[in-house]
Amino acid sequence: MTDWRSIFGHPQPYDPQVDGIETAIETARDGGYTVIEGACGTGKTMIALTAGIDLVRDPDTDYERVLVLTSVKQQLRQFEEDLETINANLPDDWNPVSGLTLVGKADVCPYNRERAAGFDDGNVYDRCETLRDRTRDLTGEAGETTAQNLAARARSQQIGLADSGNQGGGNATYLESAGEPSPYPRDLPEYGEGGPVGAETEYCPFYAQYLEDLPEEDSDGDASEAVPYDFTEAGMITPDDLVARSVAHGTCPHSVMGAVLGHAEVVVGNYYHAFDPRTTGTFTGALLDDSTFVVCDEAHMLEPRVRDLVSEGVGDRTLRDAATEISRVLQPIKFEREGRQAQGGSKTADADLVRAELNDSDVTYEELNRTLEFVEDLRIELDRRVTAHLDRKHRGWQSDLTDLSDDEIPLRDPSQPAEDELTEWARSEGYSDAEWVRAESVGAVVARILNEAEDEDRTRAAPAAGRVLGEWYRCDHTEYFREIELERTWDDTEPGDSWRRAYNARLALHNCVPSDAIGERLASFGGGVLMSATLEPMDAFTEVTGLEYLAREDDRPVVERRYGLHFPAENRESFAVAAPKFTYDNRGQPGDENRTRTHYANAVAKIGRLPGNVLVGMPSYSEAKWIAGALEDHLSKPILLDASSDDEATESLKSEFFAGEGKVLVTSLRGTLTEGVDYSGDRLSAAVVCGVPLVNTASPRTKAVRRAYDDEFGDGFTYALTIPAVRKARQAIGRVIRSPEDVGVRVLLDERYARESWDSVRPYLPDDGEFQTVSPDMLEMGLDRFRSTLESDQSRSPSS
Numbered sequence: 001m002t003d004w005r006s007i008f009g010h011p012q013p014y015d016p017q018v019d020g021i022e023t024a025i026e027t028a029r030d031g032g033y034t035v036i037e038g039a040c041g042t043g044k045t046m047i048a049l050t051a052g053i054d055l056v057r058d059p060d061t062d063y064e065r066v067l068v069l070t071s072v073k074q075q076l077r078q079f080e081e082d083l084e085t086i087n088a089n090l091p092d093d094w095n096p097v098s099g100l101t102l103v104g105k106a107d108v109c110p111y112n113r114e115r116a117a118g119f120d121d122g123n124v125y126d127r128c129e130t131l132r133d134r135t136r137d138l139t140g141e142a143g144e145t146t147a148q149n150l151a152a153r154a155r156s157q158q159i160g161l162a163d164s165g166n167q168g169g170g171n172a173t174y175l176e177s178a179g180e181p182s183p184y185p186r187d188l189p190e191y192g193e194g195g196p197v198g199a200e201t202e203y204c205p206f207y208a209q210y211l212e213d214l215p216e217e218d219s220d221g222d223a224s225e226a227v228p229y230d231f232t233e234a235g236m237i238t239p240d241d242l243v244a245r246s247v248a249h250g251t252c253p254h255s256v257m258g259a260v261l262g263h264a265e266v267v268v269g270n271y272y273h274a275f276d277p278r279t280t281g282t283f284t285g286a287l288l289d290d291s292t293f294v295v296c297d298e299a300h301m302l303e304p305r306v307r308d309l310v311s312e313g314v315g316d317r318t319l320r321d322a323a324t325e326i327s328r329v330l331q332p333i334k335f336e337r338e339g340r341q342a343q344g345g346s347k348t349a350d351a352d353l354v355r356a357e358l359n360d361s362d363v364t365y366e367e368l369n370r371t372l373e374f375v376e377d378l379r380i381e382l383d384r385r386v387t388a389h390l391d392r393k394h395r396g397w398q399s400d401l402t403d404l405s406d407d408e409i410p411l412r413d414p415s416q417p418a419e420d421e422l423t424e425w426a427r428s429e430g431y432s433d434a435e436w437v438r439a440e441s442v443g444a445v446v447a448r449i450l451n452e453a454e455d456e457d458r459t460r461a462a463p464a465a466g467r468v469l470g471e472w473y474r475c476d477h478t479e480y481f482r483e484i485e486l487e488r489t490w491d492d493t494e495p496g497d498s499w500r501r502a503y504n505a506r507l508a509l510h511n512c513v514p515s516d517a518i519g520e521r522l523a524s525f526g527g528g529v530l531m532s533a534t535l536e537p538m539d540a541f542t543e544v545t546g547l548e549y550l551a552r553e554d555d556r557p558v559v560e561r562r563y564g565l566h567f568p569a570e571n572r573e574s575f576a577v578a579a580p581k582f583t584y585d586n587r588g589q590p591g592d593e594n595r596t597r598t599h600y601a602n603a604v605a606k607i608g609r610l611p612g613n614v615l616v617g618m619p620s621y622s623e624a625k626w627i628a629g630a631l632e633d634h635l636s637k638p639i640l641l642d643a644s645s646d647d648e649a650t651e652s653l654k655s656e657f658f659a660g661e662g663k664v665l666v667t668s669l670r671g672t673l674t675e676g677v678d679y680s681g682d683r684l685s686a687a688v689v690c691g692v693p694l695v696n697t698a699s700p701r702t703k704a705v706r707r708a709y710d711d712e713f714g715d716g717f718t719y720a721l722t723i724p725a726v727r728k729a730r731q732a733i734g735r736v737i738r739s740p741e742d743v744g745v746r747v748l749l750d751e752r753y754a755r756e757s758w759d760s761v762r763p764y765l766p767d768d769g770e771f772q773t774v775s776p777d778m779l780e781m782g783l784d785r786f787r788s789t790l791e792s793d794q795s796r797s798p799s800s
Contacts, residue, residue: 004054006094009046009085016563017043017050023559024051028293028527029061032557033547035299035538036531039565040738045075045082048295048529049266053086053097055293056265063293063526068268070297071305072676076101079268079297083236099236100260102269102284108243108253110177110206116186126458128254131188131204138191138203139211145191147211151250154189154205178244182206206252213251223259226251231260262286271302275521276309288521294528298676300535300727303514303544310517313485313508314468316500319379321461322443326372329354329449333365353453363438363445371442374426374435375465381425385409385484386505401502409484410700412477415707420482422507423472436473439466472509478711481510481704510701512708519546523554533734534727536562537764543713564766567740573786574733574746576762576771577779578754579603582619582691590626599776600690601627603749605634606780610745610787612662612685617669617732619693627690628666635664642667658683669693674732686745687736689729692752692761694721726764729753745786746771747779 004021005013013021016038024034024047034051038044052066068079080101087096105128106112111119119127139147175182188202213226224231228249231237237245237260246253261267261284273284280288296302332351358365389409390397397404411420426435443466450460472482485506486499494501511517522528522545535541538560542548551558565572579599580586586596608614608631616631618624621644628641640657642650642665650672657665662685667673670693695702702721709716729748736744748754752761754773765771774782 004050006091007053007057007086007097008050009082009089013046014043014566016561016566017047020044020047020561020563021051021054023561024048024529025054027557027559028052028055028063030557031290031527032559033522033527033550034529034559034561035535035542035547036529036561036563037533037535037538038531038561038563039533040734041565041567041740042533042563044531044533045078045297046085048297048531049079049082049086051529052293052295053265062291064291065262065264065287065293066266066295067274067287067292067525068266068295068297069271069274070268071271071301072298074676074678075297076268076270079266080236080238083266083268087235096233096235097266098231098234098264099266099268100231100242100257100264101236101238102257102261102267102273103239105254107239108246108257110175110182110243110247110253111188113177113243114175114186116175117188128204130458131202132207135203135207135211139208147208150189150191150203150208151205151212153191154184154208155250157185157189175247177247178240180244180248182247183250204252206246206250207255209250210252210255224263227256227259231263236266237264258283271296271305271309275306275517288524290524290526292525292528294522294525296528296530298532299530299545300532300541300724300731301675302518302530304724306518307511307514310511310514311509312468312471313506314465315507316379316382316505318461318465319375319382319507322446322465323372323375323379325446325450325460325462326368326375326442329446330365330368330372350453354449357445357449357452361441361445361448363441367438368442368446370435371439371466374431374439377429377431378422378426381422382484382505382507383499386486386499386503389484390499397499398497401496401499404486404488404499404502406488407486408700409486410704411482411484414481414700414703417478417707417711419477422482433473436469440470442466468507468509472507475509475511479511479513479708481512481701481708483508483510483700510704512705513712515544515546515549515712517546518544519549522546523550523556527556534730536766537723538562540713540719540723544719565737565770567737567742569770571741571743572737572746572770573782574770574772575779575782576748576754576765576773577603577776578751578773579749579776581752581759582750590622597626597630600749601630601634603747603776603779604688604690605631606783607686607688607745607747608635608637608664610686610783613657613679613683614662614664615674615679615684615687615732615735616664616666617674617687617689617693617729618666619669619691621668621671623690624666624668631664631666637661638663640665642671642673644668644671669728669732670695674728674735677735678738679735680738684736684744686747687733688747688749689732690749692722692725692750693728694725697721722761723764726761730765745783 004025020036020038027034028051036044036047049066055061055063056066070076070079080099083097083099090096106121106124109119109124109128111117112121112124135150137143138145138150173185175184175186184205189205190201191203192201210226213228214223215225228251229245242257243253246256267287269284272279274280274288274294332354336351386409394404411422412418443462446462447460451458485508486503487506488502489504491501530545542558547558550556580596582596582600588594604616604627616627618627625641628639631639640653640663642653654673654677657663665673669689706716706720709720713719733746733748736742736746748771752759753765753771754762756762
């Protein structure tokens with residue numbers, strides 16, 4: 001039996017860490033889960049890794065690996081760093097703990113990383129699958145050559161480039177990634193005698209080398225033998241490490257990742273790797289059993305993230321493409337029956353191929369035709385409904401398509417579970433249940449025919465459309481809510497007066513209550529840890545994640561632990577300010593001037609005058625824009641405004657905030673700057689949350705979730721709206737105190753945090769009495785007192 005203290009990466013654990021590790025080990029030995037709410041500084045990452053690795057290395061348990069799931073990239077890196085710390089401090093006679101980080105194909109494909117050979121994030125998956133299939137076809141039993149020959153050919157092209165003087169300096173043509181040169185050119189090599197003979201002969205040399213390295217099919221070896229390094233001695237392999245090691249050997253990084261997957265002692269990924277049906281079906285399914293100790297980090301996000309993953313939807317453009325694909329399969333037989341010649345140049349104009357594939361399936365020509373009619377009529381009905389909605393809600397919308405915003409069109413009353421209007425429409429048009437169900441089989445057959453005819457595996461629209469139409473029929477109408485989602489896009493190829501120019505409409509099937517999906521998946525693991533700084537109230541968390549059912553029905557232990565801030569209390573002040581409720585009824589539109597907005601502008605300005613950086617969290621981006629404008633009239637500090645943007649813009653804003661003198665950063669509490677960001681050192685001296693960040697209660701989807709939670713848990717408003725909102729607020733103010741040396745102020749601005757009332761959220765704050773209730777007038781006195789502490793103690797730094 002191992003001693004967890006030999007695994008623990010630091011000289012001396014905190015008391016909460018001792019309790020957390022020993023509780024997690026004991027609970028997991030009985031097949032259970034430990035649920036940890038731990039404030040920053042608890043060392044939750046080290047608790048989970050130490051407990052999991054101890055169980056994996058203990059020969060008396062069945063655990064073979066630790067699977068870490070997190071929704072935040074920074075936390076993913078924290079697990080990598082903590083595992084490296086563990087390995088650096090293991091006893092000398094111990095082997096390092098092997099670790100692997102899972103990322104997508106786009107992140108590790110050398111061609112895509114370097115934007116070589118025409119690869120980009122939009123085409124990498126399709127191009128990769130096509131090149132892999134072509135490489136396998138060339139090297140299979142009926143193939144023309146061997147994997148060794150293909151890899152050697154690519155290497156010889158590279159050598160030829162070097163000998164001709166084309167390699168090196170600014171004109172280098174070799175492919176390099178993650179700081180390592182590959183043995184291949186930047187362009188894809190081609191197979192064929194007498195030089196290049198067309199794009200159809202392109203293949204992937206990295207995948208060819210991987211195939212060459214695989215053990216013989218009739219041997220006892222497994223895919224891990226194709227890994228070009230001893231991963232049992234390599235410790236933590238990050239994505240860049242994986243790419244560098246693979247590229248230097250000339251093998252495929254993504255294939256190597258899959259080969260190592262089942263052998264690494266610690267696998268770090270995200271929620272997709274355990275809960276997304278397509279990802280688990282094609283990549284990580286082998287990890288989802290009782291030999292895995294699972295760690296769900298940032299577990300307060302488990303419920304909303306899994307809800308998205310187990311919901312379905314199909315866009316209007318996918319339906320359009322699916323109809324086109326079905327038509328292409330139907331066309332050869334239709335032309336044959338009509339005595340016409342197939343259109344020239346069509347790769348699919350082969351009636352014999354279509355007939356043979358249909359004979360090998362349980363799909364008939366008539367069913368293909370009927371499904372095509374169904375999909376085309378579905379698009380016509382979708383167009384009718386979207387147009388009617390816009391005519392009703394945005395009179396004259398065709399005159400300015402750029403003025404339209406994202407929207408929802410419910411297909412039933414979200415507060416009353418009932419059959420949706422689209423299903424009723426289909427029945428009225430003569431379409432039976434069979435059309436919904438058969439669409440899935442039709443889609444699979446269509447994809448197989450097209451891929452066979454075109455000798456090219458691609459992501460086809462018909463299977464995706466068919467799968468969603470099948471689920472539309474199978475899912476119930478209480479836990480699932482159906483609507484049309486209108487997502488802002490822009491397509492110049494569509495007519496100028498068509499909504500399709502501005503929108504992609506999506507038939508959406510939302511899983512309102514994902515507790516069954518979460519609980520069933522957690523039940524498949526041997527045990528584990530779910531942890532976050534914001535899980536309270538615990539009884540609600542265990543209900544919405546299915547853990548309560550797991551404990552009650554499967555008799556598996558679920559043990560709760562709470563660890564508060566153990567940093568010096570004198571380094572922080574925490575206020576709950578009894579300002580008027582920041583609700584729409586009180587504040588009105590962002591441009592309105594009233595008593596409530598005046599209260600908030602004045603209070604936030606007082607906090608903004610504190611030395612150092614100040615983070616301001618608002619319920620929405622529109623409210624963030626308003627407060628940023630109001631602060632410009634009150635403060636001399638620079639005001640930075642966050643907006644809904646891409647990762648690059650967000651990172652740039654963070655860098656600007658951290659550099660130089662103190663600033664105020666204003667953002668939405670539904671953005672990315674209030675969770676999972678480490679404002680370490682002197683990066684933050686105060687954080688203020690304005691209002692309770694409830695989601696849009698007028699949204700049909702929100703109403704449907706609330707009603708479903710009413711039925712499931714008895715109090716939909718509390719479970720679906722209030723508790724998640726308070727967790728958002730707690731995450732934001734949790735950015736301030738991150739270490740024993742950090743000094744700062746935390747402010748919750750809204751009387752719902754400060755006083756008991758019918759809509760009070762004070763019961764959902766940590767029950768440690770830290771948040772002092774103060775009036776807006778008394779806030780300045782408290783801030784002045786703390787300001788003097790900051791200015792007089794030069795040994796302390798305003799912190800994150």
